[in-house]
Amino acid sequence: xxxxxxxxxxxxxxxxxxxxxxxxxxxxxxxxxxxxxxxxxxxxxxxxxxxxxxxxxxxxxxxxxxxxxxxxxxxxxxxxxxxxxxxxxxxxxxxxxxxxxxxxxxxxxxxxxxxxxxxxxxxxxxxxxxxxxxxxxxxxxxxxxxxxxxxxxxxxxxxxxxxxxxxxxxxxxxxxxxxxxxxxxxxxxxxxxxxxxxxxxxxxxxxxxxxxxxxxxxxxxxxxxxxxxxxxxxxxxxxxxxxxxxxxxxxxxxxxxxxxxxxxxxxxxxxxxxxxxxxxxxxxxxxxxxxxxxxxxxxxxxxxxxxxxxxxxxxxxxxxxxxxxxxxxxxx
Numbered sequence: 001x002x003x004x005x006x007x008x009x010x011x012x013x014x015x016x017x018x019x020x021x022x023x024x025x026x027x028x029x030x031x032x033x034x035x036x037x038x039x040x041x042x043x044x045x046x047x048x049x050x051x052x053x054x055x056x057x058x059x060x061x062x063x064x065x066x067x068x069x070x071x072x073x074x075x076x077x078x079x080x081x082x083x084x085x086x087x088x089x090x091x092x093x094x095x096x097x098x099x100x101x102x103x104x105x106x107x108x109x110x111x112x113x114x115x116x117x118x119x120x121x122x123x124x125x126x127x128x129x130x131x132x133x134x135x136x137x138x139x140x141x142x143x144x145x146x147x148x149x150x151x152x153x154x155x156x157x158x159x160x161x162x163x164x165x166x167x168x169x170x171x172x173x174x175x176x177x178x179x180x181x182x183x184x185x186x187x188x189x190x191x192x193x194x195x196x197x198x199x200x201x202x203x204x205x206x207x208x209x210x211x212x213x214x215x216x217x218x219x220x221x222x223x224x225x226x227x228x229x230x231x232x233x234x235x236x237x238x239x240x241x242x243x244x245x246x247x248x249x250x251x252x253x254x255x256x257x258x259x260x261x262x263x264x265x266x267x268x269x270x271x272x273x274x275x276x277x278x279x280x281x282x283x284x285x286x287x288x289x290x291x292x293x294x295x296x297x298x299x300x301x302x303x304x305x306x307x308x309x310x311x312x313x314x315x316x317x318x319x320x321x322x323x324x325x326x327x328x329x330x331x332x
Contacts, residue, residue, distance in 0.1 A: 009039030010105065010242055010306045011295050016047055018288060018313045019101045019240045026050065028100040031091070031232070033084035033225060038066050040103050045073055054091060054099075056080045058133045058216075083133075085224030088231060102229040104241045106222060106248045108132075108212060120212060122204045125184035130208075130215045139211045143180050148172045158219070158247065159210030163194040167207055183208075209245070222248060226255045230285065233316040238288065240313045249292065249310045256314045260287035288313040 009015070019030070028051045032041045035055035044053055053076060057063055063081045070077045082090045084104065091097070108120055120130050128140040143151065148168045155164035170193035171180065180186050187204040194203050213219060229239050239256075243249040257263065261283030292310040300307045 008303050008305070009037075009043065010303065010309045011293065011299070011311050012039065012043055014293050014295075014311055015040060015103055015240055015242065016043055018293075018311070019044070019103055019238055020048055021236075021238070024048075024236070025100050025234075027052070029096065029098070030054070030101045030103070031056065031087065031099050031229070033087060033102055033104045033229065034106065035062050035066060035079065036105060037062075038069055040105060041066075041077065042069070044103075045076060052076055052078070054078045054080060054094070054096060056082055056084050056087065056090060058083045060134060083221060083225075085221045085228065087225060087228040091232065097232070098234045098237075099229075099232045100234055100237045102232065102237075102239045104222075104225060104229070104239075106242065106252075107218070107244045120208075122183045122187035122202065122208055125182055128181055128183050128186055130212045132216050137215060139186075139215050140179070140181050142211060142214060143171050143186060144175050154214045155207055155210045157210070158213040159206035160247070161206040161210060167193045169193070213247070219247060219251060222251050223255070226252065230255075230259055230314070230316070235316055237316045238313055239315075240311065243310050243312070244305075244308050249312070252310075252312050253292070256285070256287055256289075256312055259283065259285040259314055261285075262287060284317055286315045286317050288315055 020028070028048060030044055030048075030051055030053045032044065032053060032055040035041060035057040036059075038055070041053055041055050044051065053073075055066065055070075055077060057066075057079075058081070060081060063079050066077075066079050070079050078094065080090050080094070087102075091099075118126070118129055128138065128143065130139040131137075142154070146154070148165075148171075151171055152164045152168035155161040155167055161167065167190050170189050171186075174180060174185075174189045180189065186207075187202075190204040190207045191202075197203055226239070226241070233239060241252045243252050289312045292312050294311075295303075295306040295309050
């Protein structure tokens with residue numbers, strides 16, 4: 001948050017510059033859809049003293065950590081426990097139907113990774129959990145009940161693991177001896193099933209990523225969240241997303257390109273190309289990042305977590321038939 005925070009928000013300067021252009025409403029309304037450690041929320045509140053910020057997180061621990069921080073900003077910071085994919089309903093319940101900016105920092109938070117009891121990381125032994133909301137099926141439930149084929153599919157799809165079948169086979173064999181209940185045991189099983197990665201990356205990394213994504217339906221949540229955020233943006237409002245691996249970034253890139261009308265024409269070999277062309281509606285969004293922004297070398301050196309970050313942004317365009325109300329827009 002402000003003082004005493006251990007979370008370092010990635011690409012903070014780039015996020016603020018993109019989210020808050022010089023010309024913005026006199027009293028802008030923002031949403032930090034992935035509150036986490038509160039790094040972006042604190043910076044937004046400090047950079048724009050006139051704004052109101054709604055902060056969403058599905059992790060009850062994140063909401064509890066933010067309570068004292070919210071108390072220091074009465075009326076300006078509103079914490080909401082829930083999934084950002086449900087953003088439309090969560091905000092509508094609070095009378096919010098339009099926003100001037102939304103920021104998303106995708107993936108797992110530093111707090112979740114650093115707490116062994118949450119079971120997100122293999123770097124410290126703990127229960128094999130990985131549930132962001134602390135309810136529903138855990139990673140242990142998946143590895144101990146799914147079939148070998150189902151496990152292999154999760155590892156290949158969400159972890160892009162080349163050795164998915166071999167790892168799934170090893171997991172099924174190991175659980176016949178005893179249930180797999182800790183992060184340490186699962187990591188040992190994975191490492192014993194595959195050759196050492198020449199890049200130096202721990203062999204268990206992709207498998208843990210895959211299980212975490214499956215447990216929390218992270219990719220489906222991203223798709224729902226992007227759609228909800230885009231629907232909530234007021235004309236001139238901006239959506240800023242920081243992704244950390246290719247699966248996340250691919251979804252964000254495709255969504256923003258389609259929203260901005262940058263879809264490719266069908267191939268001349270595609271029968272659809274022979275149909276009479278339909279007049280496409282003008283896009284309602286403008287792509288602010290034709291290429292994803294990357295962290296600076298200095299930030300990468302100071303914060304290794306930033307190295308894989310990709311920032312993409314989209315702006316809701318002002319309809320030509322609806323001039324911007326003078327009461328809503330104004331120089332900052």
